[in-house]
Amino acid sequence: EVQLVQSGAEVKKPGESLKISCKASGYSFTSYWIAWVRQMPGKGLEWMGMIYPGDFDTRYSPSFQGQVTISADKSTSTGYLQWSSLKASDTAMYYCGRRYYNNTIDAFDIWGLGTRVIVSS
Amino acid sequence: DIVMTQTPLSLSVTPGQPASISCKSSQRLLHSNGRTYLFWFLQRPRQPPQLLIYEVSNRFSGVPERFSGSGSGTDFTLKISRVEAEDVGVYYCMQSVQLPYAFGQGTKLEIK
Numbered sequence: 001e002v003q004l005v006q007s008g009a010e011v012k013k014p015g016e017s018l019k020i021s022c023k024a025s026g027y028s029f030t031s032y033w034i035a036w037v038r039q040m041p042g043k044g045l046e047w048m049g050m051i052y053p054g055d056f057d058t059r060y061s062p063s064f065q066g067q068v069t070i071s072a073d074k075s076t077s078t079g080y081l082q083w084s085s086l087k088a089s090d091t092a093m094y095y096c097g098r099r100y101y102n103n104t105i106d107a108f109d110i111w112g113l114g115t116r117v118i119v120s121s
Numbered sequence: 122d123i124v125m126t127q128t129p130l131s132l133s134v135t136p137g138q139p140a141s142i143s144c145k146s147s148q149r150l151l152h153s154n155g156r157t158y159l160f161w162f163l164q165r166p167r168q169p170p171q172l173l174i175y176e177v178s179n180r181f182s183g184v185p186e187r188f189s190g191s192g193s194g195t196d197f198t199l200k201i202s203r204v205e206a207e208d209v210g211v212y213y214c215m216q217s218v219q220l221p222y223a224f225g226q227g228t229k230l231e232i233k
Contacts, residue, residue, distance in 0.1 A: 035222075037170075045162075045170060045213055047222040061221035062122075095169050099217075107160055107175035108217075114169055 002026035004034075004096050006112035012086050012119050019082035020115045022096030029077035030054040033099035035108060036070060036081045040092045050099065051079060086119045093117075123148045123216050127225035135233045140201040142228045144214035149194050151218070158218040161190055161199045164227075165210040173212075174199065206232055 007021040022034060035050035049060035053072040060070070071080045079096055094115050097108040124147040134140045150159045161174040172181045174190035177197060187202040201208060209232055214225040 037224075044211075044227040045164070045215075045224040047215075047224060049221075059220055063221070097170075105175055105179070106156065106158070106217075107172055107181070108215075109172050109175075109181065111169040111171070 002098070002110050004098060004110055004112035006094075006096060006115045009116040010118070012117070013121055014086055014088055014119055016086050016119075017082070017084050018086055018117065019080050020094060020117065022079040022081075022112050024077045024079070024098070027098075029072075030074055032101070034072065034079040035097045035099060036068075036079075037095045037097060038064075038092045039095065039114075045095075048081070048094075053077075053079070086117075088119050088121075090117060091119045122221055123150075123219055123223055125214055125216055125223050125225040127212075127214060127228050129228060130226060131229045131231070133231045133233050134201075134204040136206060137203050140204050140208075140230060142199045142212055142214075144192075144197045144199070144225050146195045146197075146216055148219070150197075150216050151194070157193065158216055159190075159192070159197050160215045160217070161188075162213045162215060162224075163208075163210050164213065168210075170213065204230070204232070208232075 003025050005023045030053045033050045036048040038046045048064045051058045051070045069082045097111040100109045126145045128143045150157050157177050159177050162170040164170045178190045189200050211227040211229050
């Protein structure tokens with residue numbers, strides 16, 4: 001079964017660092033992009049960026065470039081999203097999703113359940 | 122950047138009645154490979170988004186036939202032929218033809 005299992009909820013203080021994870025299983029991790037999406041409380045979905053684990057090619061939305069770092073570990077089939085210095089405005093739910101493609105489909109087909117991040121002093 | 126605009130932002134529908142959501146993009150979503158990268162997702166309460174429609178009009182695996190997508194260029198539509206209680210949630214269109222990828226604002230579907 002294809003799955004993306006995300007790490008658990010986090011409560012952090014402003015200025016702290018954080019790395020959340022998205023562990024893939026059931027498919028070839030290095031063959032498909034992994035994307036990250038933010039959902040602030042009561043708001044819509046925002047595309048943050050994505051990484052191709054095969055060669056670590058990473059693309060960011062300009063809105064998030066420099067604010068977060070997207071990475072991956074082939075050895076554990078895990079994608080990561082990290083912050084070096086959290087702000088209260090980073091409080092949100094974060095989802096990872098797989099971009100699957102073949103001759104007939106090219107779509108973000110599978111999503112993790114999300115990681116809730118709360119940043120509060 | 123491509124901007125995705127959905128209308129309406131909320132919808133209240135009687136079970137068994139149809140529903141329609143519009144999504145307009147600020148640029149054409151046709152890729153040079155001939156594919157149009159417009160998708161529809163449903164996010165049920167307290168759940169992650171789930172793919173309904175890919176490349177304008179293709180239902181994803183397991184998606185009921187009452188869901189259909191259409192459109193071209195910059196204008197796209199998601200239709201539900203007969204709304205059921207389980208269709209409650211927020212519907213998002215999304216483009217992935219050009220970076221940064223982008224979602225519409227979302228359309229909240231409620232049952233009357």
